[in-house]
């Protein structure tokens with residue numbers, strides 16, 4: 285009987301646990317998470333503008349198949365050499381196979397001056413955590429004039445399009461309130477353009493320009509000066525703000541530090557196709573916790589789970605893992621004005637214009653803002669709770685198909 | 697498109713942005729010539745950074761990011777900005793004959 289332990293019951297851990305419960309009911313499986321609050325993270329993008337926070341939170345345990353053995357406790361140490369995980373209060377669990385699904389975490393403490401009490405959660409915000417999004421909602425209610433600086437500290441971050449979407453939604457927010465002329469919006473990024481992939485970078489960059497959002501590229505933040513409310517970059521540039529909305533640097537879960545399993549920012553080093561640790565054959569990782577070179581997104585976790593399930597079964601039966609994840613990611617990019625774009629890409633295939641999932645028919649349009657894509661983004665919430673997490677079949681392929689996409693030939 | 701560049705008798709394969717695609721096409725003499733082309737005057741401190749990057753990339757397979765230069769290599773990021781003004785990550789990987797650091801997807 286295979287003894288599997290899954291660390292983390294967020295998007296990836298929950299999907300995997302439910303899939304294992306369904307396909308391998310004889311395995312013994314334990315899932316651990318620190319609390320019982322499963323947050324629908326894509327909702328954090330909208331929360332600063334509207335909505336009640338409690339609507340984004342559900343019980344973690346309730347999302348898990350009742351057959352799953354769920355332990356509600358912080359993980360305090362991992363000992364791969366002894367195939368053992370320590371939970372606080374002296375509980376120890378052993379495993380044969382370990383899956384790390386502990387996610388990616390914003391770390392405001394890594395930017396000097398950011399969490400200074402004069403500005404933190406008042407003039408300097410983030411919206412990647414529930415409490416951060418709630419605090420920003422409070423600030424946006426009264427912020428009606430001045431310089432809004434939307435900023436990404438460092439890559440990689442989860443959902444790399446969310447900061448851009450935030451800038452576009454903020455533009456909408458102030459335009460609707462007829463305050464747009466009083467609020468100056470700047471988007472500052474460490475990248476050399478609006479996004480990481482060439483075609484999407486162009487399209488998204490144009491969108492920002494169209495909405496009169498200033499884009500400042502190659503910004504490597506050295507520190508935030510709380511007294512003068514400036515972001516100071518290593519190259520000497522200084523960006524003043526009245527309201528800073530930053531995406532802090534991300535790291536893997538702190539408990540992974542020193543285990544030998546992770547890279548220098550704490551993401552589990554895995555084979556990008558099999559998701560198996562490159563140093564320990566009993567360890568796999570899934571979701572935001574891995575170091576694979578694709579976006580950290582719920583959709584990616586969904587595409588990974590299917591392959592991981594197959595690979596865990598292979599290893600449990602003493603075979604080599606052969607299912608290969610191709611880096612497939614797709615994300616709806618909310619572009620304001622009730623529209624959204626859809627990006628679809630993988631390790632080797634860039635985001636291209638076209639339609640999705642059915643070539644020539646859609647209904648979704650790739651890389652083009654449409655109303656239907658926006659509705660698609662909103663529809664994602666019930667899909668998340670009712671289809672993705674419980675593992676009900678979705679009519680979306682888990683490896684990227686090139687049908688329906690048009691190669692880029694100069695003008696669209 | 698794959699292409700090559702030839703400077704002062706050195707030929708090296710490059711990608712569409714001009715970064716090296718074959719780390720073995722690189723040598724210190726070539727790096728010195730490229731540095732001159734982009735207006736960087738090489739000192740011991742410059743070489744120390746480039747050598748760290750080459751050694752690190754040889755073991756990890758990826759170009760180190762600025763954060764890694766700081767945490768693993770013990771370099772001061774501010775100092776790297778002084779040595780390679782403007783866009784240190786890009787300039788350093790170019791001069792070290794390595795791909796542009798990713799970390800950014």
Ligand SMILES: Cc1cc2nc3c(=O)[nH]c(=O)nc-3n(C[C@H](O)[C@H](O)[C@H](O)COP(=O)(O)OP(=O)(O)OC[C@H]3O[C@@H](n4cnc5c(N)ncnc54)[C@H](O)[C@@H]3O)c2cc1C
Nearest residue numbers: 292294295296318325326359386387443571572581582583
């Ligand atoms: C603002 C925002 C918008 C987003 N929008 C989208 C979108 O539109 N589409 C999309 O696909 N994705 C989106 N995402 C990304 C998506 O939410 C994540 O990629 C996804 O949740 C990753 O799942 P995960 O299981 O890897 O990590 P998580 O869901 O974060 O789960 C990690 C779990 O590990 C647990 N954990 C960590 N350390 C410990 C410990 N020491 N002890 C116990 N438990 C621990 C945590 O409590 C957590 O529950 C968005 C994210 C944000 C922040």
